[in-house]
Amino acid sequence: MINLAHIINPVKTGENSDLFVAQPVTFESMIRARQFSKFTDQINLYTTQFEEDTAIIPTCFTQLSHLERSILAVNTELKGKKLPLIHDILEKAYLETDEQYIIYTNVDIALMPHFYDRVIQLIENGHDAIVINRRRIRPDYKGIENLPEMYGELGRSHPGFDCFVFKRDLFDKFQLGSICIGISFLEVTLLHNLSAFAKKPVFILDEHLTFHLGTDVLVPRKKNPYYHHNRKEYFEKIKPQLASKFELKKFPYGNLPWYERAIKWGLNPSLFTRTYLQLEGKNFFQRVKMLLDEIRWRILQR
DSSP states (O other), X not given: OOOEEEEEOOOOOOTTSTHHHHHHHHHHHHHHHHXXXXXXXXEEEEEOOOGGGXXXXXXXXXXXXXXXXXXXHHOTTOOSOOOXXXXXXXXXXXXXXXXXXXXXXXXXXXXXXXXXXXXXXXXXXXXXXXXXXXXXXXXXXXXXXXXXXXXXXXXXXXSSOOEEEEEGGGGGGOOOTTOBSSSTTHHHHHHHHHHHHOXXXXXXXXXXXXXXXXXXXXXXXXTOHHHHHHHHXXXXXXXXXXGGGOOGGGSTTTTSOHHHHHHHHHHOTTSOHHHHHHHHHHHHHHHHHHHHHHHHHHHHHO
16 A cells, blocks of 8 residues: 655745745645545645744644754855755655655645546556656636636646655665755756666656646746755765766656757756766667677677
């Protein structure tokens, strides 16, 4: 029997924040998706949060212990938002729950009613890691009373990654550094960890399983010091520990013909051309070696 622990990190916000509308929608969509599922008893909803954020969390969620540090404690040059570290969030799920699979989504990612049933179906098909891309819908909905309309809007596809499902024991292998959430390179870090360590990852790039209020793809980031922290952390500390484990076939688009793969990889902001070229070269030499080995075996059999 497959059990799921779905963890999010709620935050108390003011009316000027996009999360003021989006977060209650996320809460309600998770509750409804669990109720809708034929596996209701196998799905548990969890949060981990800073102590000051507990008041906004619905009673249907189990609150795990509070987060004790933020990026501000790790990088004292940063001033402003008290953003949690993805390592600390996932560690709460790993240490304080016992389900076989852990799901992490951002708090602005809402679920379609059939979300959990589709995740369990993919796990039953042998996948130990699942990455699901969201749909983008218009941002002018007022709240949870509009959920039926939100469900009905197909919206647009989105190239980024913000929903991650993985087998519990993979967490011990992850290299997450001090990457903070809510900023670019969170998705890069989780995607590349899953590609490195999962045996059979799958990437659901365009199914109607999750959605987000708003149609933006990229937000301004070059002047954002949090962005530069995450970027540096990934390229200088995380990628060097993962690179030797990368295989082209375990990345998005890995099963496409090389010319399609090259185009899609090059256009996706969460993937990097240098990594692609290195893996394509490695893939080419592996194919050549297999061909030469086959020639050797045939000569030996004569």
